[in-house]
Amino acid sequence: MVKYLHSMIRVTDPDETVAFFNLIGLEEVRRFDVEAGRFTLIFLAAPGQEGIAEVELTYNWPPEDGSAPEEYDGGRNFGHLAYRVDNVYETCQRLMDAGHTIHRPPRDGHMAFVKSPDGISVELLQEGNLPPQEPWASMENSGSW
Numbered sequence: 001m002v003k004y005l006h007s008m009i010r011v012t013d014p015d016e017t018v019a020f021f022n023l024i025g026l027e028e029v030r031r032f033d034v035e036a037g038r039f040t041l042i043f044l045a046a047p048g049q050e051g052i053a054e055v056e057l058t059y060n061w062p063p064e065d066g067s068a069p070e071e072y073d074g075g076r077n078f079g080h081l082a083y084r085v086d087n088v089y090e091t092c093q094r095l096m097d098a099g100h101t102i103h104r105p106p107r108d109g110h111m112a113f114v115k116s117p118d119g120i121s122v123e124l125l126q127e128g129n130l131p132p133q134e135p136w137a138s139m140e141n142s143g144s145w
Contacts, residue, residue: 103145113145
């Protein structure tokens with residue numbers, strides 16, 4: 001038997017990243033601070049998906065010697081996370097209102113891409129289909145996604 005557990009992404013600001021995924025509809029379900037290894041693990045899931053399909057955020061604490069913390073710039077190498085949402089327009093609007101760029105707007109009423117604070121691409125897929133509507137239908141792509 002094989003069971004999918006989670007995907008892990010490294011983050012530089014756990015609070016900012018949790019807030020980003022809250023805008024999509026995910027909730028924090030577990031958190032572990034591992035002092036011996038100097039890292040924090042935060043598990044997120046959509047409501048009702050705990051233990052079924054989770055995202056693990058790994059935050060490596062800054063070095064004790066005061067040197068610069070780790071930086072991550074290869075987000076696109078990971079590929080992307082994907083979530084089905086009840087209303088792609090409302091989800092994108094919440095993200096935009098919070099200052100996030102919609103890199104691939106949901107022009108078709110079905111699919112959008114946004115990036116987490118650490119540059120991880122997140123695909124948002126509409127449950128069913130919504131008719132195209134403005135301002136989304138005429139929005140251009142922005143950057144890479």
